[in-house]
Amino acid sequence: METSKVVTIPNHWTLPKYSLGQRTKQGMIVGVQYCLFENLVVPERDGSWRYAILVSTEDEQVEYISEAGVQLPPEKELRLEIEGEIDFCQRKIENLTQYLEAV
Structure with a gap:
């Protein structure tokens, strides 16, 4: 039996455009990350969402794509x-x- 989880997004963040499990041209969304301005890991650092997309189920290859790069x-x-x-x-x-x- 699955348990439901609640995720709270701070009011000053924009809401993500896409959701977990949503299918895209690139693959299925399996993760969502908000990239803050001060986040040094993400080159854009633009305060936007980034999506982990499972592009290959055979080798579990995941790519990280900015919200602007997601194609439905x-x-x-x-x-x-x-x-x-x-x-x-x-x-x-x-x-x-x-x-x-x-x-």
């Missing part, structure tokens, strides 16, 4: 991708069900 896929493309995942999961359930019946 067209709705039709997104729909086809999700339908493909649903079909894959349904086939996997059918295979597991058959395996369970054989045991």
